[in-house]
Amino acid sequence: MKQFKSIQHLRQACTEIPSKDDDAAQATYNHQKTLLKPPGSLGELENLVAWLASWQRKTTPTLNRVCIIVFAGNHGVTEENVTPYDPVITQMMINQMNQGHAAINQLANTANAELRIIPVHDLKPTQNICKYPAMSEEEFLKAVETGYNAVTPNIDLLCLGEVGIGNTTIAAALSAALFGGDGAQWVSKGTSTGADHVANKQNAVNSALALHKDILEDPLEVCRHLGGYEHAALLGAALAARHLNIPVILDGFVCTSAVAALQRLNPTGLDHTKISHLSAEKGHLLLAGNLNLYPLVAFNMRLGEGSGAALVIPIFQGALACYTGMSRYKDAGLPPNQGS
Numbered sequence: 001m002k003q004f005k006s007i008q009h010l011r012q013a014c015t016e017i018p019s020k021d022d023d024a025a026q027a028t029y030n031h032q033k034t035l036l037k038p039p040g041s042l043g044e045l046e047n048l049v050a051w052l053a054s055w056q057r058k059t060t061p062t063l064n065r066v067c068i069i070v071f072a073g074n075h076g077v078t079e080e081n082v083t084p085y086d087p088v089i090t091q092m093m094i095n096q097m098n099q100g101h102a103a104i105n106q107l108a109n110t111a112n113a114e115l116r117i118i119p120v121h122d123l124k125p126t127q128n129i130c131k132y133p134a135m136s137e138e139e140f141l142k143a144v145e146t147g148y149n150a151v152t153p154n155i156d157l158l159c160l161g162e163v164g165i166g167n168t169t170i171a172a173a174l175s176a177a178l179f180g181g182d183g184a185q186w187v188s189k190g191t192s193t194g195a196d197h198v199a200n201k202q203n204a205v206n207s208a209l210a211l212h213k214d215i216l217e218d219p220l221e222v223c224r225h226l227g228g229y230e231h232a233a234l235l236g237a238a239l240a241a242r243h244l245n246i247p248v249i250l251d252g253f254v255c256t257s258a259v260a261a262l263q264r265l266n267p268t269g270l271d272h273t274k275i276s277h278l279s280a281e282k283g284h285l286l287l288a289g290n291l292n293l294y295p296l297v298a299f300n301m302r303l304g305e306g307s308g309a310a311l312v313i314p315i316f317q318g319a320l321a322c323y324t325g326m327s328r329y330k331d332a333g334l335p336p337n338q339g340s
């Protein structure tokens with residue numbers, strides 16, 4: 001079991017990270033040129049195979065074990081009336097997921113993926129970020145460890161998701177703290193349909209930024225002061241995946257905000273991740289742009305739970321099936337590809 005004894009110890013794990021295997025990526029492009037199709041005709045699918053190979057560090061990537069991990073947490077900022085839903089829904093959604101009845105269960109089944117649901121900090125809420133640091137150092141590091149240790153080395157592709165009433169406010173606060181701007185730029189409605197919640201969310205983000213102004217230059221302190229338990233676990237899981245050569249698919253705004261600090265700590269820190277879909281939360285586009293990570297699809301979804309990440313798994317499965325299943329020109333008795 002991984003333990004982080006201090007923020008400094010965690011910072012070191014975030015900065016000293018393996019790089020990708022460019023030779024494995026190049027080997028996939030070489031093989032793709034021999035396949036029975038015009039060169040490059042599978043477009044982005046060819047790049048996805050190369051990306052999987054470079055982070056799995058093998059010339060023939062595998063997707064035998066695709067795992068979706070949903071981290072759950074609660075948030076003191078719900079005191080600020082930032083969401084119409086009661087925090088008890090977080091536990092209720094975990095129960096539903098454990099019984100197979102949530103949206104994520106249907107999408108996970110469709111993609112043949114394993115689903116793990118992990119409550120963080122026993123679902124006890126963080127402190128209200130408008131008044132206090134969200135977590136103590138110990139609480140923060142424990143939540144990061146929970147995420148880190150949830151990732152087992154046998155996973156081929158890790159999809160990340162979350163549930164936690166109030167967590168889109170936290171996503172906006174983290175994004176503003178890491179990349180500048182204020183509540184007006186980063187907040188949108190989350191689960192709400194009313195303007196009142198949006199105004200309250202903006203005010204909450206602005207007062208949290210003012211309260212914690214002295215730590216905004218330090219990405220991990222930003223995560224501790226303005227983040228949430230599930231956000232910290234998501235960061236830990238994405239970090240573990242990097243150390244274990246596992247590529248990662250992120251869900252929407254909440255997931256992306258949770259792991260963004262990894263790129264601030266090392267400019268390549270999120271290169272092993274892809275954003276699955278562009279969330280309907282407007283902050284997601286701004287955040288993706290700041291991270292230089294571009295979502296694979298835009299379906300106007302704003303659910304969370306890992307739903308967007310699960311949705312794109314079949315794209316990767318299709319890309320790999322072509323790569324491993326197609327004939328080469330020479331298998332078909334044809335001369336080598338004339339287009340290459």
Ligand SMILES: Cc1cc2ncn([C@H]3O[C@H](COP(=O)(O)O)[C@@H](O)[C@H]3O)c2cc1C
Binds near residue numbers: 162167
């Ligand atoms: C029934 C229900 C199921 C959900 N599944 C994911 N979320 C999503 O909505 C919440 C964040 O939105 P906000 O910041 O507006 O509270 C998180 O739980 C997120 O996973 C849900 C929300 C609800 C109500």
Ligand SMILES: O=C(O)c1cccnc1
Binds near residue numbers: 279281304
């Ligand atoms: O994009 C997200 O992550 C999101 C949007 C709305 C509600 N929950 C999550």
